[in-house]
Each structure stands twice: as C-alpha cells, then as structure tokens.
Amino acid sequence: MSSSIPHRTRRDFLQVMGATVGGTLLMPGSPPAGTAVVRKPPRLRPGDTVGLINPAGVTYVRADLDVVTETLQALGLSWKFGAHLTDRYGYLAGTDADRASDVNAMFADPAVNAIMAVRGGWGCNRLLHLLDYESIAQHPKILVGYSDITSLLVACQAKTGLVTFHGPVGTSTWNQFSVGYFKRVLMEGSVECFQNPRLSGDTLAQTRDRVHTITPGTARGVLIGGNLSILTAMLGSPYLPSWEGVILFLEDDGEHIYRVDRMLTQLRLAGVLGALAGFVFGKCTNCGPGEGYGSLTLEDVFTDLIAPLRIPAFAGSMIGHIENKFTVPLGIEVEIDAGPGTVRMLESAVR
Numbered sequence: 001m002s003s004s005i006p007h008r009t010r011r012d013f014l015q016v017m018g019a020t021v022g023g024t025l026l027m028p029g030s031p032p033a034g035t036a037v038v039r040k041p042p043r044l045r046p047g048d049t050v051g052l053i054n055p056a057g058v059t060y061v062r063a064d065l066d067v068v069t070e071t072l073q074a075l076g077l078s079w080k081f082g083a084h085l086t087d088r089y090g091y092l093a094g095t096d097a098d099r100a101s102d103v104n105a106m107f108a109d110p111a112v113n114a115i116m117a118v119r120g121g122w123g124c125n126r127l128l129h130l131l132d133y134e135s136i137a138q139h140p141k142i143l144v145g146y147s148d149i150t151s152l153l154v155a156c157q158a159k160t161g162l163v164t165f166h167g168p169v170g171t172s173t174w175n176q177f178s179v180g181y182f183k184r185v186l187m188e189g190s191v192e193c194f195q196n197p198r199l200s201g202d203t204l205a206q207t208r209d210r211v212h213t214i215t216p217g218t219a220r221g222v223l224i225g226g227n228l229s230i231l232t233a234m235l236g237s238p239y240l241p242s243w244e245g246v247i248l249f250l251e252d253d254g255e256h257i258y259r260v261d262r263m264l265t266q267l268r269l270a271g272v273l274g275a276l277a278g279f280v281f282g283k284c285t286n287c288g289p290g291e292g293y294g295s296l297t298l299e300d301v302f303t304d305l306i307a308p309l310r311i312p313a314f315a316g317s318m319i320g321h322i323e324n325k326f327t328v329p330l331g332i333e334v335e336i337d338a339g340p341g342t343v344r345m346l347e348s349a350v351r
C-alpha cells in the first residue's frame with residue numbers, strides 16, 4: 001500500500017537532506033538500494049561508441065556479431081568489443097570474473113558512451129556482487145538489454161540510481177518499430193507515451209497486441225521491472241530497490257502458467273505486489289496453458305493475484321521476447337492508464 005506522502009516529494013526530500021534509509025547514510029557515489037538518487041546517462045549521439053558485452057550466454061556464431069555491428073553502423077554508431085565477448089565457459093560467455101570485468105571496464109572507459117548486451121541467456125545474477133557500483137555511479141552511461149540482462153538493469157539502478165533501459169539486445173530484431181523507440185528514447189531524449197499499435201490489418205477487429213485491462217485507473221510512480229523469472233530469483237538479495245509506490249512491469253518467455261502463478265505468488269508473499277502503485281505485464285511469449293485440462297489461464301492468474309491489489313493494472317504491453325518492442329526506462333517517473341494500456345514518461349530518461 002502506498003504511503004500518503006507523494007513519491008516525488010519523498011524522493012526529493014531524501015536527496016536534498018542526505019537522509020538515512022534503514023540507518024545507512026546516503027553517500028554520494030554509492031547509495032544503497034532504494035535511495036532517491038537519479039542519475040540520467042548522456043544521450044547517444046551519432047558517432048558515439050557502444051560497448052558490446054556478453055554478461056550472460058555465449059555467442060556461438062561469429063556472423064551474429066557481424067549483424068550486431070552492421071546494425072550499429074546503420075544507426076550511425078561505432079562499437080567496441082568487450083575483452084571477453086567471445087569467451088565460453090559451458091553455457092556462459094566466460095567466467096563470472098571475466099564477464100563482470102567487461103561490465104566494469106565498459107563503464108570506466110571514457111571512449112565508451114553506452115553499453116549493450118549482445119544477447120541474454122543466463123548468468124547475470126552471478127555477477128552482481130562483482131560489479132563496481134561506485135565506478136558505475138561516477139560514470140553514468142546508457143545500459144540496455146532485456147531478459148537475463150534484467151539483473152544488471154535493476155541492480156545498477158537500485159545501487160546507484162542510474163536510469164537503465166529495458167530494450168533490444170544486439171541480436172534482437174531491429175525493425176522499424178523497435179528502432180523508432182530506441183532512437184526516440186535514447187538518442188532524441190523524447191518523453192514518450194508507450195502504447196500498443198492499434199492496427200486491425202485485414203480483419204474487422206484488432207486481433208494482435210491487444211491490451212487486457214485488469215483493473216482500470218491511472219497511477220504514477222517510478223518505473224521498475226523486467227523479466228519475471230530473473231526478478232524473483234533476485235528476491236532476498238541487496239540488489240533490488242524499494243518497491244513502495246513503484247510501477248512494476250514484467251515479461252517472460254517459455255513459462256507454463258503454473259510457473260507464472262508461482263512466481264507472482266512469490267512476489268506477493270515477499271511483499272512486493274502489496275507495495276506497488278501500478279502493474280504492467282508485457283508479453284509472456286510461449287506461455288500457453290499447454291495440452292489437456294486443468295490449467296489456469298494468464299487471465300485467471302491476474303484475476304487471482306493482481307486484481308485484489310486494487311491498483312491500476314493491465315497486460316499485453318509491447319515489452320518482452322517479441323520482435324516489436326518498446327525501449328523502456330527504469331528509474332524515472334511515469335503515469336500509466338490501465339484502460340487504453342499506456343505508459344507515459346513524465347520526464348526524459350537521458351540528458
């Protein structure tokens with residue numbers, strides 16, 4: 001349940017006064033999770049250099065890297081490979097220490113303007129204790145990715161106040177839809193309103209990318225979120241923010257409905273859902289009820305676990321393991337309207 005103190009007022013007060021949270025002094029450069037510090041990275045400009053890293057899974061095919069660099073070239077950007085970009089350690093792109101060192105090196109490198117994961121997979125949670133958060137705070141840069149990269153996005157935002165971005169990885173589909181949001185949010189500094197396309201195509205009514213309103217209404221709060229599986233795996237760690245008054249967005253891929261139910265239930269039992277101001281579920285790709293009888297649907301799960309929160313909530317946003325995806329900032333204030341299914345930024349996410 002949200003505090004009666006407006007969220008922005010509470011954040012501003014803490015930032016100005018240098019107050020304590022849980023008895024910990026808010027020191028410049030290394031604030032604990034959930035503090036009021038907001039660090040916006042500089043926007044991307046033509047000619048800027050993007051540091052390419054593999055903090056999770058392996059890139060097995062060299063041609064994939066060629067596609068990534070050609071994509072960046074088409075965007076007018078340069079690139080720099082992490083020292084361990086093509087390493088392999090089982091299903092991981094190198095050892096934990098080496099993958100973490102690539103993240104730290106890219107933040108510290110003055111020649112690198114933004115950092116992008118080539119792909120997701122699994123492994124970022126294994127790096128969180130190895131990251132240099134003080135250096136990250138001192139060198140704010142765009143950090144973008146999705147899926148397993150959720151770990152880095154959320155931890156860096158929580159520990160340093162850096163605004164991070166849930167958006168394409170290098171091997172994503174860089175089509176007109178995704179490129180448009182990437183450029184407007186990260187390069188133009190646009191204050192976007194994220195809303196699904198309203199196209200019926202060759203049918204009388206829209207059949208794809210529809211919004212499902214769980215509970216109507218509007219809400220404001222700081223936007224935080226990412227992959228549901230990864231976030232639940234981070235519960236109990238010191239790398240998560242305060243959830244009070246947050247607008248939480250989630251997405252996932254390849255999960256049976258009972259697993260989505262189990263993970264959302266875990267968030268409820270951990271007190272996360274009860275603290276939220278609003279809720280947005282993107283896409284759960286390949287998350288059908290499966291064969292046979294007895295399964296709940298996603299709508300059933302939302303009815304059981306989200307509707308009782310009595311906060312504005314909707315599902316179906318263009319966030320997730322899909323070709324057409326938004327580039328969504330973590331760590332700035334937004335307003336959602338669960339009726340039409342919109343997420344409206346209240347400020348630019350870059351400077």
